[in-house]
Amino acid sequence: MSVIGFDIGNENCVIAVVKQRGIDVLLNDESNRETPSVVCFGEKQRFLGSAGASSAMMNPRSTVTQVKRLIGRRFKDPEVQTDLKIFPFDTSEAKDGGILINLKYLGETHSFAPVQILAMLFSHMKDVAEKNLEMPVVDCVIGIPSYFTDLQRRAYLDAAKIAGLKPLRLMHDCAATALSYGIYKTDFSSTGPTYVAFIDIGHCDTQVSIVSFEVGHMRIVSHAFESNLGGRDFDEVLFGYFVAQFKEQYKIDVNSNIRACIRLRAACEKLKKVLSANSEAPLNIECLMDEKDVKGFIKREEFERLSSALLDRVCIPCKKALADATITVGKIHSVELVGSGSRIPAIAKLITSLFGREPSRTLNASECVARGCALQCAMLSPVFRVREYDVQDSNPFSIGFSSDEGPIRTPSSNGILFPRGLSIPSTKVLTFQRSSQFHLDAFYADPNELPAGVSSRICTFTIGPLQGSNSDKARVKVKIQLNLHGIITVEAAMVNNIHFHAIFQ
Template sequence: MSVVGFDLGNESCIVGVARQRGIDVVLNEESKRETPAIVCFGDKQRFIGTAGAANSTMNPKNSISQIKRLLGRKFADPELQNDIKAFPFGVSEGPDGFPLVHVRYLGEERSFTPTQLLAMVLSNLKAIAEGNLNSAVIDCCIGIPVYFTDLQRRAVIDAATIAGLRPLRLFHETTATALAYGIYKTDLPENDQLNVAFVDVGNASMQVSIVGYKKGQLKMLSHAYDRSLGGRDFDEALFKHFAAKFKEEYKIDVYQNARACIRLRVACEKLKKMLSANPEAPMNIECLMDEKDVRGFIKRDEFEQISAPVLERVKGPLEKALSEAGLTTESLHFVEVVGSGSRVPAVMKIITEFFGKEPRRTMNASECVARGCALQCAILSPTFKVREFQVNEGFPFSVALSWKPDAQNNESQQTVVFPKGNPMPSIKALTFYRSSTFAVDVLNVDTDDLQITHKISTYTIGPFQSSKGEKAKLKVKVRLNIHGIVSLESATMLEEEEVEVPVSSTSEVPKDATRMETDDAPQDPASSSANPS
């Protein structure tokens, strides 16, 4: 049985596998540890991963990247609309309100959903793992951002199903990092709690978590994030700076040429990395556009000045995570930084000043999520014997049920079934007294994140008929599964004997999705009950 962890990055992906001696990050066909998350469509074939990245410069309009940003989001989402402006490929609104990506493939125009594109990326990662293990890969653990919505989590599971994978768990990237950090520590305290802050600045988002460690366990104390603050925002600041500069000096407008845009963005990313290690850096691009060679130069101070709007937002998630954990900077023992964007010196300076202590880089900044996912997969798999280590994960959002009372009253009633920080997985039971079929809405509540949709799904319970001729007593089970997906699992009419009542969902999901019911991992679910009238 395979034990594999996938880190699905916005820019690149990493595959970790469990072996008897530990966790290895496997190499792709080009002997690289990172595989670009790109699908490039050609006239005769498609190229995925490293091959896709190699063809993307020559075929920008048919090279799809940043798939993670498109996944499970409405086309009208303001954040998605902002992202689309920078994409060289075409994106339109599908008939169900979700985005469709348009490419030219095998000589004709084709449309793909983000779920289908992610399935292609996962198929490539699966092939890399299988080539390394020399065995079939089915069971896996997939890393996802903590801010992924119910719809985005379902989309990842659908993509994995299409790729022939069975996710044992969708694992939060912050928790994967915390597990990879803590499981090897032999000096964790038995009684006192070791508090560690993890700051992950990736390509497109920033996530902060504060974790409490004791011997043989970790507890997630708080999550905070900015879903649009990452390394690519620094690249974009440099891109706009040099695009304006070249227009003035060389009279060329890179915005008019998709290939020139990609080449300049690649050069800006390299320049950012050079500025992380040097106080100044040059830029030279041959034949950028209109057969003109361009040259530029920038100092780190100037780079930080043009990146000021991005840097100002770094402090927000740090403050929120510390506040929600109920801790002070003095009660934090260590600060760990990971992610490609964390290498920017100005970001490190803000983190250092906020926490009042020097951040550490104990783990590989790019590989820790894949390693944590592979460890979690090993823990859930019966194939491997892993050191006893308990992961106490909390759900990052508050989920409530809403319904209308039996009486002719338009005002809905609402109760929070899974408060923020609720253990995952978990089952709650509610008792309803009803005389006919009724609808229940599942809602996200108490969130200040404007990108989180209020309504998750609607369930219709019924039809049913009480033999006593009065209101039936119904027991409804609500499940928060191991992936962080909420569903009404069952409804039972409680009379002399229990009678199952039909439960149907009218969730708003993309129509291409291949549905698969996933069983929770064998953990003891938390259970409680409430009695709405």
């Protein structure tokens, strides 16, 4: 039996496995450590991962990328609509308000939910792991963004289940990064906690966590995020710049041609990487469209000027994480910068200015989440013996409950059952006086904490029927848990020590 850590990124996936002598990142069939998060449907077969990325140009409208942006979201969300304008595949609204991805496959049009596409990616990652290890893979820990809602977390579990995986935990990306950083450290102070800021600038988002380390223990003090600020946004700045330039210089409209858009975006991503190490960079694409070869050129100064609005937003989640942790910049021992979008020099300068120190790059920027997830999986699995190390994550959103009679209030909670920053997992027991079946509604108590466009409603639990009660009003005890995945569940409902069902809706 093996234990695996999965980082299903918006652009690439990474698989890490714990072995007797440490942690290894597994190679895919092309001997690469990262696998593209791509599912492509050809005329007669389906291509996954690297094969999907290679086939994307031949089947642009049947190639699904960045499915992580769509999982557990509503079709009419403003953020979703903005993303859909970039994607080449067709989408429509499902009956439940979700998203359907409409693709041509085997000569017919098929509609897939994002969770099905994600399950295909999980299945491919599972196959890659099993080929490497030559044994079945079931137990795993999966990295997710801290801003994922209850619905998105459930969708991830559903996708993993479809693929034949058993997630032992959905772990926040920054928590996984902190674990892969802290478990090997031996120089933490013995007189008090050591605070480290982890800044993860990924392909589509920015996450920041302040983490407290002590010997044998780590605790997430605060989470902050910007769900719409990542490497791809800087790519879009370059894309827009060259679209305008080519329209004026070559009289072509790149936006009118799907293949041209895909090629130019890929070229802009490479150009951004070149600008990270050089002060200027050229762009050359043969036969972009209308049989025209195009050339472009940009300096790093110009790129930073065009990206100034994006760069200004980088510091916002950093300041919020510090404020929520109620500590000053001076107490931060180190700043760890990771993520595929973290290599832009201007971002490092901003973080240096904010924290008063150069950010460290102790960890592998692309592999740290998967490595941390693999470590956590080993800790949770009965198969492995791992050094005693306590990982204490925290709840990113305040969660409240209401019943048929109104909001549920307790003396210390001010109407919030699971406050933001509360350790997870966490359990609460509520007592009701009821004579018949009733409902409990879970909701996010502060909409300002959520990503834009996300509904405050989480779910509804039906408690009953209460046939076991012998009086007009019986005392009903309901055990509610914010579990290890960060998902709200009703663990038990009892009347006079008799268990009743709680139905999730």
